[in-house]
Amino acid sequence: MRPALHCLIPRPAEVTLTEGEFTFTRPLQVSDRLPAIRERLEFFGAKLADDATAVITVAKDKSLPVEGFAITVTSNAIRLTASDEVGEFYAQVALEQLLWIAFAEGTDVAKMQCGTVRDYPRYPMRGLMIDSARHFQSKTVILSVLDMMAKLRLNHLHWHLTDGEGWRFPSLGAPKLNTLDGRQAGCYAAAEIAEITAYAKDRHITIIPELDMPGHSWGLTHLYPELACDSEHPGNELCVGNPKTMEFMLHRLDEMLALFPESKFIHIGGDEAGTGHWEKCPKCQAKIKELGLANERKLEEWFMVTMSRHVLKAGRTPVSWCTSAVMPDGHLFQAWNDVHELMDLAWGTRKNLVLSSLYIPFYMDYPQNAEEPHFNWMTVQTEEMMYDGEPAAHMERELGDRLQGIESPLWTEMVPEWRVKAKFLPRAIAIAEVGWTKHELRDYHDYLRRRLSLESAGYTW
Numbered sequence: 001m002r003p004a005l006h007c008l009i010p011r012p013a014e015v016t017l018t019e020g021e022f023t024f025t026r027p028l029q030v031s032d033r034l035p036a037i038r039e040r041l042e043f044f045g046a047k048l049a050d051d052a053t054a055v056i057t058v059a060k061d062k063s064l065p066v067e068g069f070a071i072t073v074t075s076n077a078i079r080l081t082a083s084d085e086v087g088e089f090y091a092q093v094a095l096e097q098l099l100w101i102a103f104a105e106g107t108d109v110a111k112m113q114c115g116t117v118r119d120y121p122r123y124p125m126r127g128l129m130i131d132s133a134r135h136f137q138s139k140t141v142i143l144s145v146l147d148m149m150a151k152l153r154l155n156h157l158h159w160h161l162t163d164g165e166g167w168r169f170p171s172l173g174a175p176k177l178n179t180l181d182g183r184q185a186g187c188y189a190a191a192e193i194a195e196i197t198a199y200a201k202d203r204h205i206t207i208i209p210e211l212d213m214p215g216h217s218w219g220l221t222h223l224y225p226e227l228a229c230d231s232e233h234p235g236n237e238l239c240v241g242n243p244k245t246m247e248f249m250l251h252r253l254d255e256m257l258a259l260f261p262e263s264k265f266i267h268i269g270g271d272e273a274g275t276g277h278w279e280k281c282p283k284c285q286a287k288i289k290e291l292g293l294a295n296e297r298k299l300e301e302w303f304m305v306t307m308s309r310h311v312l313k314a315g316r317t318p319v320s321w322c323t324s325a326v327m328p329d330g331h332l333f334q335a336w337n338d339v340h341e342l343m344d345l346a347w348g349t350r351k352n353l354v355l356s357s358l359y360i361p362f363y364m365d366y367p368q369n370a371e372e373p374h375f376n377w378m379t380v381q382t383e384e385m386m387y388d389g390e391p392a393a394h395m396e397r398e399l400g401d402r403l404q405g406i407e408s409p410l411w412t413e414m415v416p417e418w419r420v421k422a423k424f425l426p427r428a429i430a431i432a433e434v435g436w437t438k439h440e441l442r443d444y445h446d447y448l449r450r451r452l453s454l455e456s457a458g459y460t461w
Ligand SMILES: [Zn+2]
Pocket: 228, 229, 238, 239, 240, 241, 242, 277, 278, 281, 282, 283, 284, 285
């Protein structure tokens, strides 16, 4: 069997093996600050005692990078060190994986080879997106996704809460929105959102809620046709030239800000709006003239800049799928089309921060094999393709620290909630390693052996 330290996922920055082994067959003393480790050892039937000579401890070490940690195994001690609370959490997550390997052949022979792991992430942002608008997921499913993410040291869950098909956060000012798909349960209660947010926070995961506008809004414009360019034939886009639309959407944004007080990031959509309605709309055309704008795309940009400023004023970071690089300072751009878009957004008119979600190869709604239900325009994107994907498609050096990380979205047009985990696994494991481990340390076959070692030891995600 491979030494436990060589089985970690994501693959650590540094692993050094030394002589000797730590045996788990004698009484062990475990620090009170490691409740998950105590619980796991009890699960495996190990003997825990306060006066034991073999100890498992945790301490701060400010010399480690942000979110970083080290695990040192000697014959009489397992010592975890971390620079911050997040690193301390990740050290426990990693040690728990090692315990599954150590106990794989039974409690009476459980042991771990001595050595040291020193680890820290490649990018500050490592995440998944779940679309709860096209198909609604129960709280239980969202919590299980958060559990999986914690094991993978993924730290952002982008939550796509509105689209043409559904409006999933409660709106007191526009309650009709919550009846959008005709399902009573198709909206998260404020208390459920608070519970999900707290659950995420305990696992050092930030929720990025999204309100998608001004496109992807056909549900809204059918319920509130006065906010569409043509109230007789309300379409997919909001009438951005109507001051009432601006006022209405700012209120919805305020409702979102209030429901997600812990969210550092607020996503304001900005994707796939057509300009056809705006071209024919007297209100939109008058607004273009009033502001002296060149065209309908500039009108959309003005709308998105206003929304972005509103989020900034609330002390949060606005995020968008915008293809326009003109946004206020502090805006985070999420690129999904290709590396050219990523580069354009990053360079813009000044230094912009970008998040990479290139649909090839990182979109989770694309099937991992041809047997999965999928749209006919989708290509198969296997675990290996995702693993070998690069967030900046080898423009890493050019982007430098503008590139904040990677996020892999799961759009759910064809994905009911009972298939969510099957869509994420095992590809989310590959994505976690892309976001955490430096490119030069990644090797698909080595990754696969580590994944299979853990899974055959009984570890689940
Ligand atoms: Zn209009």
